[in-house]
Amino acid sequence: MRVQQWCAIGFLLTTISMAGAQTATSTVMTGTWATAPVQALAKATDAGDKTIRNIVHVSLGSTDTVSVQLTNEFGIEPLTVSAATIALRQTDNTVSTPVALSFQGQASIVIPPGKFVWSDAVHLPFPAMSDVAVSLFIPTQPMTFVSQHNFANATNYMAPGNQVSALTLTDATKLMSFRYLKSVAVSSPSQGAILCFGDSITDGSRSTADTNQRWPDLLAKRLAANSPTATMAVMNVGIGGNRILHDVTGPSSLSRFDRDVLELANVKYVVLLEGINDIGHSYDQKNPYDHVSVQELIAADRLLITRAHANGLKIIGATLTPYLPTGYSSPAGEQVRAALNQWIRTGGEFDGVIDFEKATSDSAKRDAFLSTYDSGDHLHPNDAGMKSMADSIDLTLFMK
Incomplete structure (x- = not known):
């Protein structure tokens, strides 16, 4: 844990393991x-x-x-x-x-x-x-x-x-x-915090403003209503336009993981939903740049898995939601998205899997949003899509 500067006298250092190993409910x-x-x-x-x-x-x-x-x-x-x-x-x-x-x-x-x-x-x-x-x-x-x-x-x-x-x-x-x-951190009986790490889909882009309809907000409501997880916190560090491998809108996932995950209080789980912007820009048919392969994306995810595990965190992989037909979508990019999702589902390297593709796509056409979940840009879910994402999460992932 890398701490830059502490000014919280009320924080006892013995209880502020930012990536601690406690599993039971405790007041920290x-x-x-x-x-x-x-x-x-x-x-x-x-x-x-x-x-x-x-x-x-x-x-x-x-x-x-x-x-x-x-x-x-x-x-x-x-x-x-x-x-x-x-x-x-x-x-x-x-x-x-x-x-x-x-x-x-x-x-x-x-x-x-x-x-x-x-x-x-x-x-x-x-x-x-x-x-x-x-x-x-x-x-x-x-x-x-x-x-x-x-x-x-x-x-x-x-x-x-x-x-x-x-x-x-x-x-x-x-x-x-x-x-x-x-x-913001609180002193309360807690089972720890879930850190939702991603891009604009996690950030809540195109969900209704001022209504807290982002999928992490809706996950928090589900956890609070479920007795075994009622004291689990949720934090959201999604950044619109963010990518795994390259700095564009904010630092890349690889370069910001320590600052945006390990320096927060009592994180126990990370949910990773990231990579669609890497794929979209890399395989954009009009203006491709910063080429990445599925092998490079998998290698980057493995680095994040290793970093999480080294700090005592469990990391859950989420499949990438559909992105056809968006401005930067392409058949080649869709092949990479599908291959990355297959690895997330079956690779066995994450501590758990959330299938957001399945939760948001048309069952007959996995490369596109179900129309009732599409915000209109074919890239971001609407409020109903955000709810479907949150509802698809197996809460027992956070009870292990």
């Missing part, structure tokens, strides 16, 4: 929500004297304390956060009583370039499936790049000045990104 800090930040070019409006209110939909509830993980992993200047609070969201940008966050006992923190920090743990109970608001005051400062998750598929807010303690923000504008926030 467990990630209840996460996102995968990328580098975004800062705009003039990002330079500071702003309050950012990130609204996150947690999976596991808090029975006692909560801590947040802030990020400047893609900044090239230090990032000053002068004040921060956490609260339950009531509606829109209105929250219940904000609780002040501190960092090694201080109200403000300077995060070095390329680093992240944890806040001190504070008392804030809330139920599972809550909306929680993390408000950050960013003073005026040099800023070339912003560390953010570009596609939140949820509405966040930015407002002038320091309004972190305001119940309702004044003169707020909407943001569709998660900014400077990497994860």
Whole structure:
């Protein structure tokens, strides 16, 4: 486990094995929500004297304390956060009583370039499936790049000045990104966390915004309703456009696995759904680039399996969903997708398999979405398709 910087005094190091080996329910800090930040070019409006209110939909509830993980992993200047609070969201940008966050006992923190920090743990109970608001005051400062998750598929807010303690923000504008926030962890009885790792399909692209219809959200609801898995958390680190082997929209899976998996709290399982963008761009009939073979994709998956196992994690392979006829689909690419899926199903190298292709495709035509599950672009599932994906998952995979 590679830890860059800890600021959570309330985290006992004996209980924060980020990739621990505990199997029974225990009370440790467990990630209840996460996102995968990328580098975004800062705009003039990002330079500071702003309050950012990130609204996150947690999976596991808090029975006692909560801590947040802030990020400047893609900044090239230090990032000053002068004040921060956490609260339950009531509606829109209105929250219940904000609780002040501190960092090694201080109200403000300077995060070095390329680093992240944890806040001190504070008392804030809330139920599972809550909306929680993390408000950050960013003073005026040099800023070339912003560390953010570009596609939140949820509405966040930015407002002038320091309004972190305001119940309702004044003169707020909407943001569709998660900014400077990497994860939220809670101290609750927990069986650990499932980390959903992938591209835009995991990120929830083309599912209905502000309704939490991503397949990881729906999986979290199923787990919570199932007594043997009721204290299992789910985190989502999908990135739209992400690939296994090449950096394009964010770092590749291989290069971001440590940062986006191993540095989160109490992860026990990884669900890997990645590779369709590698295939699509490689075999695009109009503009192919960054060629990859099925052998290279399998080799990359094997590296991720090895890395997960070396850190005590179980990793579950998910078959790639259909992609015909999309803008970058091709018969040659479909052959690679089918071959990769066959290896995922039968190779015996993952700790389990989820057949998302079967869950979303036409039984008579596995290379295309069932029309009722197609968002319209033939690449991303709609809300019904997301539900079919979540419903297809055998929950006993997370009971072993």
